[in-house]
Amino acid sequence: MSLSLRDLRATGLLRDANLVAGDWIEADPNTGIAVRNPADGSLIGYVPKLGRAEVAKAVKAAEEAQKTWAARTAKDRATVLRTWFDLMMAHREALAQILTLEQGKPLTEAAGEITYGASFVEWFAEEARRVYGETIPGHQPDKRILVMKQPIGVVAAITPWNFPNAMITRKAGPAFAAGCGMVLKPASQTPYSAIALAVLAERAGLPKGLFSVITGSAAQIGAEMTENPVVRKLTFTGSTEIGAMLYAQSASTIKKLGLELGGNAPFIVFDDADLDAAVEGAVIAKFRNNGQTCVCANRIYVQDGVYDAFAEKLVKAVSRLRTGNGMESGVELGPLIDESALEKVQNHVTDVVEKGGRVLAGGKPHGLGGTFYEPTVLADVTSEMAVAREETFGPVAPLFRFTEEAEAIQAANDTEFGLASYFYAQDVARIFRVSEGLEYGMVGVNTGLISTAEAPFGGVKMSGLGREGSRHGIEDFLELKYVCLGSIA
Ligand SMILES: NC(=O)C1=CN([C@@H]2O[C@H](COP(=O)(O)OP(=O)(O)OC[C@H]3O[C@@H](n4cnc5c(N)ncnc54)[C@H](OP(=O)(O)O)[C@@H]3O)[C@@H](O)[C@H]2O)C=CC1
Numbered sequence: 001m002s003l004s005l006r007d008l009r010a011t012g013l014l015r016d017a018n019l020v021a022g023d024w025i026e027a028d029p030n031t032g033i034a035v036r037n038p039a040d041g042s043l044i045g046y047v048p049k050l051g052r053a054e055v056a057k058a059v060k061a062a063e064e065a066q067k068t069w070a071a072r073t074a075k076d077r078a079t080v081l082r083t084w085f086d087l088m089m090a091h092r093e094a095l096a097q098i099l100t101l102e103q104g105k106p107l108t109e110a111a112g113e114i115t116y117g118a119s120f121v122e123w124f125a126e127e128a129r130r131v132y133g134e135t136i137p138g139h140q141p142d143k144r145i146l147v148m149k150q151p152i153g154v155v156a157a158i159t160p161w162n163f164p165n166a167m168i169t170r171k172a173g174p175a176f177a178a179g180c181g182m183v184l185k186p187a188s189q190t191p192y193s194a195i196a197l198a199v200l201a202e203r204a205g206l207p208k209g210l211f212s213v214i215t216g217s218a219a220q221i222g223a224e225m226t227e228n229p230v231v232r233k234l235t236f237t238g239s240t241e242i243g244a245m246l247y248a249q250s251a252s253t254i255k256k257l258g259l260e261l262g263g264n265a266p267f268i269v270f271d272d273a274d275l276d277a278a279v280e281g282a283v284i285a286k287f288r289n290n291g292q293t294c295v296c297a298n299r300i301y302v303q304d305g306v307y308d309a310f311a312e313k314l315v316k317a318v319s320r321l322r323t324g325n326g327m328e329s330g331v332e333l334g335p336l337i338d339e340s341a342l343e344k345v346q347n348h349v350t351d352v353v354e355k356g357g358r359v360l361a362g363g364k365p366h367g368l369g370g371t372f373y374e375p376t377v378l379a380d381v382t383s384e385m386a387v388a389r390e391e392t393f394g395p396v397a398p399l400f401r402f403t404e405e406a407e408a409i410q411a412a413n414d415t416e417f418g419l420a421s422y423f424y425a426q427d428v429a430r431i432f433r434v435s436e437g438l439e440y441g442m443v444g445v446n447t448g449l450i451s452t453a454e455a456p457f458g459g460v461k462m463s464g465l466g467r468e469g470s471r472h473g474i475e476d477f478l479e480l481k482y483v484c485l486g487s488i489a
């Protein structure tokens with residue numbers, strides 16, 4: 001049953017406030033940031049518009065709180081994180097509703113994101129106790145070498161609107177597990193999910209000041225986060241453009257960077273693929289979150305012999321997808337996040353049509369109006385078209401044709417990005433050849449869904465630095481310290 005805004009506020013999870021250095025700062029509607037539901041433009045509320053001073057205060061508080069947090073046993077930290085996870089799961093429905101209201105994705109998909117987001121907290125609560133050091137044989141008879149792993153310190157995080165919950169927990173989970181403090185700036189379009197996480201973190205017993213959530217001017221907050229020397233790591237998910245800018249801004253303080261940036265994922269269907277499975281995978285990889293995911297298939301390459309059959313099956317599957325307000329049951333695709341996202345999708349489709357491509361399904365704004373767009377399949381798409389180079393971030397599946405395996409690999413790699421890639425094939429030798437040939441951080445073979453807390457998520461080239469999730473995901477929040485013990489004879 002869906003709750004009204006009033007009911008959601010009564011749970012304490014929907015709060016028009018920021019948690020800064022352990023204190024809540026309420027929004028002033030006259031100066032705050034208005035947050036609207038992308039499905040109908042209605043006002044959800046206002047969040048504070050804070051800036052450098054509050055970030056500096058939060059960093060100082062995190063620095064203090066982090067010292068005692070890091071001194072606690074790993075098991076103790078894990079217990080607090082486990083409680084945070086339990087609370088997220090207990091409030092899954094309300095969290096999902098808040099997420100759908102501000103982001104637009106269908107409620108079932110939002111509930112899936114809450115489970116996915118919580119799984120990072122659960123996973124890293126478990127990993128906290130497995131941060132092992134090393135002993136290394138000494139280089140002289142009386143020497144012993146120890147390697148300790150210690151928390152990096154205060155971490156700043158900047159997160160996007162497309163996964164307002166999971167992109168936070170994928171960073172905060174390992175940070176807190178490692179013994180770090182965190183100051184978070186969520187996307188201005190989806191701050192309420194982040195604020196709800198702060199409410200639950202406080203209830204779970206995360207120490208005062210360890211976690212701050214600050215909304216406001218992105219430029220001001222970003223400037224303090226990158227220039228403040230106490231912040232030792234910046235972790236960002238978002239566009240390559242802003243990621244590159246933050247990378248440059250962080251140079252003066254030599255921070256460690258974690259960057260999850262844009263993608264341009266190829267999805268290749270070879271002629272030995274199980275076509276029904278490939279269609280199912282393509283629908284998931286392309287239309288998850290209405291195409292607004294950095295791992296969404298952006299270019300679908302189909303081998304000549306199966307091109308028409310695949311296109312026909314895909315059109316059938318896509319035509320069955322229901323678009324609408326994510327709060328309504330049965331809806332599978334929500335609105336696009338805003339007008340500029342709609343404009344980008346429209347421009348990509350127009351560009352394909354002007355350059356000789358065909359619309360097999362959709363191809364225009366949805367009759368619902370607003371930022372809704374019809375799920376679209378395009379044929380005869382070529383490398384000269386904008387969709388070949390740029391991330392569409394919308395419900396558009398462009399089909400490219402190829403004949404040889406090597407040609408598909410070459411085309412797939414012909415991009416500055418290198419995040420996710422997918423292909424469908426049965427031949428085992430081909431599966432190895434293509435997996436090895438794709439210049440990507442992640443490869444899905446005969447699956448359109450690769451994201452999980454157990455696996456290292458991340459990209460190469462302009463798609464970013466570092467890995468999130470898996471046992472590797474905690475390493476970037478740790479520093480190695482080498483201790484040389486002398487006179488051990
Ligand atoms: N890799 C991914 O997961 C994502 C990729 N993208 C790609 O980027 C495109 C644009 O999306 P968009 O939302 O504009 O992505 P942005 O990179 O602009 O936003 C991501 C985060 O960065 C913040 N930010 C923006 N400018 C600055 C700044 N100067 N200093 C510090 N932080 C800043 C945003 O804050 P604020 O919200 O306040 O502006 C938000 O929290 C999409 O169409 C898509 O192609 C987008 C989102 C996620």
Ligand SMILES: O=C(O)CCCC(=O)O
Pocket residue numbers: 162163167237260292293294295451457
């Ligand atoms: O960066 C993104 O777009 C979110 C990735 C979602 C996922 O983990 O699959």
